[in-house]
Amino acid sequence: MGSFGRLFQGIKGNFVWLIIVSVGTTAILGLIATSSLDDLKENAHRIQTVRLVRLLNLVALRKSTSDAIRLCWSAVAMTEDPKIAKEKIIAANEMIQKSDELEKINNENINPLFREKFNQAIGFWKTIEHSAKLGLAEVEKGNAKEAKAHFVVVAAEAPKMTADLEEILSGSTALIQEDVLQTDRTASRSFTIMLGLVIAGGLALIVIGILFSVRLTRNLTRITSSLRRNGGQVLQASEQLSGASQALSSGSVESASSLEETVSALEEISSTVKMNADNSREAASLSEAASKTANLGESEIQSLIQSMNEIAKGSRQIEEIINVIDDIAFQTNLLALNAAVEAARAGEQGKGFAVVADAVRNLAQRSATSAKDISNLIRLSVEKTDRGAKVADSSGTVLREIVSSVQKVSDLINEIATASQEQSRGISQISKAMNELDHTTQQNAASAEEVASSSEELSAQATMMQKEVTDMEVLLLGQVHHNTGHVDSVAAASDSASSFELKSIAKSHSKKGVSPKMRVVHNSQQPKTKSKAEEMIPFDDLEPAKKVGTTDGF
Amino acid sequence: MSLNQQYLTFELNGQQYGAPIMLVREINRITETTPIPRTPVYVEGVMNLRGKVIPVINLRLKLGMSKGETNQHTCIIVVETPNGLVGAIVDKVFSVVEFRPEQLEAPPNVGSKEHLHLLGMGKLDERVVILLDLLKLFETDGVIDASALTSQAA
Numbered sequence: 103m104g105s106f107g108r109l110f111q112g113i114k115g116n117f118v119w120l121i122i123v124s125v126g127t128t129a130i131l132g133l134i135a136t137s138s139l140d141d142l143k144e145n146a147h148r149i150q151t152v153r154l155v156r157l158l159n160l161v162a163l164r165k166s167t168s169d170a171i172r173l174c175w176s177a178v179a180m181t182e183d184p185k186i187a188k189e190k191i192i193a194a195n196e197m198i199q200k201s202d203e204l205e206k207i208n209n210e211n212i213n214p215l216f217r218e219k220f221n222q223a224i225g226f227w228k229t230i231e232h233s234a235k236l237g238l239a240e241v242e243k244g245n246a247k248e249a250k251a252h253f254v255v256v257a258a259e260a261p262k263m264t265a266d267l268e269e270i271l272s273g274s275t276a277l278i279q280e281d282v283l284q285t286d287r288t289a290s291r292s293f294t295i296m297l298g299l300v301i302a303g304g305l306a307l308i309v310i311g312i313l314f315s316v317r318l319t320r321n322l323t324r325i326t327s328s329l330r331r332n333g334g335q336v337l338q339a340s341e342q343l344s345g346a347s348q349a350l351s352s353g354s355v356e357s358a359s360s361l362e363e364t365v366s367a368l369e370e371i372s373s374t375v376k377m378n379a380d381n382s383r384e385a386a387s388l389s390e391a392a393s394k395t396a397n398l399g400e401s402e403i404q405s406l407i408q409s410m411n412e413i414a415k416g417s418r419q420i421e422e423i424i425n426v427i428d429d430i431a432f433q434t435n436l437l438a439l440n441a442a443v444e445a446a447r448a449g450e451q452g453k454g455f456a457v458v459a460d461a462v463r464n465l466a467q468r469s470a471t472s473a474k475d476i477s478n479l480i481r482l483s484v485e486k487t488d489r490g491a492k493v494a495d496s497s498g499t500v501l502r503e504i505v506s507s508v509q510k511v512s513d514l515i516n517e518i519a520t521a522s523q524e525q526s527r528g529i530s531q532i533s534k535a536m537n538e539l540d541h542t543t544q545q546n547a548a549s550a551e552e553v554a555s556s557s558e559e560l561s562a563q564a565t566m567m568q569k570e571v572t573d574m575e576v577l578l579l580g581q582v583h584h585n586t587g588h589v590d591s592v593a594a595a596s597d598s599a600s601s602f603e604l605k606s607i608a609k610s611h612s613k614k615g616v617s618p619k620m621r622v623v624h625n626s627q628q629p630k631t632k633s634k635a636e637e638m639i640p641f642d643d644l645e646p647a648k649k650v651g652t653t654d655g656f
Numbered sequence: 657m658s659l660n661q662q663y664l665t666f667e668l669n670g671q672q673y674g675a676p677i678m679l680v681r682e683i684n685r686i687t688e689t690t691p692i693p694r695t696p697v698y699v700e701g702v703m704n705l706r707g708k709v710i711p712v713i714n715l716r717l718k719l720g721m722s723k724g725e726t727n728q729h730t731c732i733i734v735v736e737t738p739n740g741l742v743g744a745i746v747d748k749v750f751s752v753v754e755f756r757p758e759q760l761e762a763p764p765n766v767g768s769k770e771h772l773h774l775l776g777m778g779k780l781d782e783r784v785v786i787l788l789d790l791l792k793l794f795e796t797d798g799v800i801d802a803s804a805l806t807s808q809a810a
Contacts, residue, residue: 432685432728439664439683442752446662446677456752463751 116314123310127303131296138292145285153278156211163204164267167227170197171260174234174253181246191238198231216270226263230256322578330571337564344557347550354547361540368536372529379522382515389512396505403498410491417484424477431470438463661755663778665785667748669721674778674787681734681741683749686726703743705734712743735790742794753780
């Protein structure tokens, strides 16, 4: 259905319609001719089968009746010779019989117009027949007289019948003549109708063809003008595309160089990160060494604390010894006191002893004082030792803290080292990606250059297309007839056509005024066309109608 | 009772006291004492002095002072009484001091029965030494019957 519908679309459809109209006209003509021929054939047939047959039958009837009458008369004449008379009688009877048959045939086929006349004739015939048969019977008996009497009746009736038949015959002939005339008329009418139809169909075809060609031309003109407009836009767009792609190309090149710089910077960063990693590894080993040293210091502190404790223990032992000494001194003192008591109780005899006891007591007290001093000193020393032990203890704690801190620092530095390594790996990946990016950018630049060249080619082809459109317009309209403002793009296309086209632009500007779009196009075109103000502004006195070579060719 | 010129000085509750040297048999370190039931508070108990059991009196408690702490200076002065030897616990023993007559003074007149415990005051380097009459101190109390104690012990 769709394909069938498509058949009636476009130029092909127009042609199809044209063909259908012509074929239809021809068919109508053929139908009319056929019907006319049919009429003619029918007339001829009627003349042949009806009118002529009737006429012939009537003629035969007339002949047979007259023959019968004649034979009757012959039989009467030959009464003397019964043999001949007999033959005549038989022949006459045969004729009568034949006439009867013909009468029947004619009675069936008689034209209704002559029915009355024919019946009248038949009535005469019946009388004749009857009289003839009676006469013939008399003849057979040999009674010529009676036979003649009967035949007189026949003779009286026969002219009437013959006159009637003649009348019918002349009427039939007239009918045939009339039919022939009618056939002539029909033929001439058909010819007239066909001629008229041929003329009308030709005129209709001419009108349709003109309409069709006008419509086709209008459509094609519209299409070419829109083609021209679109071609101009395509040209403009392709030029913009060319510029944009050139900019893109240069931008790509710039970005490629930036990328190279970035890559080199990344390499520097990578080396720095590697140095960082190395340094952090070194720092980690250093901090491990520091940790070991701190551990060593801690153990030293521990041995110091132990030594301190031993000193304290020794001091306590000394103290105990001192206590013993003190005790001894105390006891000595007591002994001295007891001695003094004894000496005092002894009175005068004990005086010397008392002196000794006093001396002993003094010694004892001095040793006690010394013991006390030593004890104090030892106590002080123990205190100091204790304090030193405490300091050593806190030093140990501090050292342990230092150890743990150093350990933490070491861990952190290790983490920094691993992080630096990861960084380095990441940077190498970035570098790889950058290289790929660089590659891609260079490809982009190449593609952009290709696009630029392609768009230039496109613009050239668009120019070519504009020229083709001009050619097509010339082909369509027979001459270049610009009534639109879009021809300016063609100005760049052909140098030979430029002056004319600029002129036409100028004219169209002077008529319509310069539209903004056109002005933009002009501005973009100006460097190429090198159009000056004189070319843009209409100066009607300058070269009023200079035809262009391109249009002259057509 | 005449004043003997030689005295054994000792300390009670930070104050120097003196006792006539002739009453003192000996001075001993503090030793363990065996408490005796149903005796006054100031009687610490009895001690074994070289095979001889003697009563021991805490002089601080006897003189109405608080019970002091026992330390390495605490001594027991063995006093000869007519009833026998009696131990007296003192804080500290200083020395045998010989007072000149000008250094001695009669006991102050405070008007109390207990003055009988005092022999007088000895002046020593701006300090005052209270000279106790130990015999009287132990007699007037009437508590101590050393012989009875000893006989009981025997």
